[in-house]
Amino acid sequence: MALKIEHLVGGYSQIPVLKDISFEVNPGELVGLIGLNGAGKSTTINHVIGLMTPQKGKITIDGKTVYQDSNAYKKQIAYIPELPVLYPELTLREHIDLTIMAYQLDKKQAWQRANELLETFRLANKLEWFPNNFSKGMKQKVMIVCAFLTDANLYIIDEPFLGLDPLATDDLLKLIDDRKSHGAAVLMSTHVLDTAEKYCDRFVLLHDGKIQNQGDLAELRAQNPTLGQSLTEIYLGLARAGEQHA
Template sequence: MIQFDHVSKLYGEFAALKDLSLSLENGEIFGLIGHNGAGKTTSISLLTSIIEPTSGQILVDGLELSQHRDAIKKRIAYVPDSPDIFLNLTAREYWNFLAKVYGVESELAQARMDTLSRLFDIQDRQDETIDSFSHGMRQKTIIIGALIPNPDIWVLDEPLTGLDPQASFDLKEMMKEHAQKGNTVLFSTHVLSVAEQLCDRIGILRKGELIFVGTLEDLKNNYPNKDLETIYLELAGRQTEAKAGEEE
């Protein structure tokens, strides 16, 4: 279980995340939904130890992240929101680097590289630099690197962006299979159809605040006779701001 316990992240007076309390269960796919700047990447960056909270704590299976950072990081596969990293390495060099960091035995790492590179149709370009790849190819490279260690927690920040339809389908199937084995998948998206297709539960963020947690069925039941897009925009979009202005 992953727990955010009253977690906030401030930059001066600006609150990127406000008093987030949230629990993610083992065996579920949990989607963080929200507009750009809603706090999705901030939440993910806190869990992956890229940044530290201003207040509150994060626990993984009862272990406090700040006290067990190295052990918890080795349990997390992370795909950042941008694939523009380690651009001077070849794909193979990047994958081998991550395998060593996570302590994956070389033969097992090679077997996973072969399987994943074939799945994502990148097997013939392993020795080219990441800098030479298109956005979609970079995204595939980063995803493969994250999955080679195959830890129990997958944290994926907008992972489908730039992927072709086949790669997108394959990754979604892998996410489902990973959760079905009792593992946890946390991913962010602003594409509602993806959330509806994949998520056991979602959390909607708006301006750093968590405004809904539950299943999509719960959300629809709370707003009968409205489609998902309308519900979402009423909760998190400009419609809410417009109505607030009218009331004033």
């Protein structure tokens, strides 16, 4: 299994944001991490990528923890944050070279892959541009190109559709499908529930730092027979119930 989270308790202070959550993402699987703002999605992701230390519990990627070998653990991950993080003094070409160096990729093969991605996302003529020349959507595409340049075992994608035009959204979803078919695991946080329902294999529904439900759509329907058939209906019903009991 690519990602395994066991009894994770964590947050930014002694009062935990995450309250004993456990779930897995298997090779060849896209899991949607769904929740209201403040539910704990970004906190979960920050723990997985090694930016935060769990108060309790364990996170492994292919059986390895970040404490056993930090570099080996992090090289298994490709991360696309909600807000693009680019170096203002580096061109697009230099961002790609930096990614190749950081992941120790074969330069010739990696640039062949990069050129395909640049064509797909309509950035091929922007290699000498600096980040301040890019729109938000273009910055997001740079992050996507750099992430999918790698052969990561686990792709973590946080709210990827914000700022992307419909064509880029479709291209990203095709990329995810391609990497899944080659055995990669994908964890995607998103509020776009219609797209999540169509493309995700399973869902983890977070509310107030706890997992309300998890499973594929059929399992969510079986667990919540009165809430409706779509992911949106089920999620909204659970979210409203959670707010009433908060």
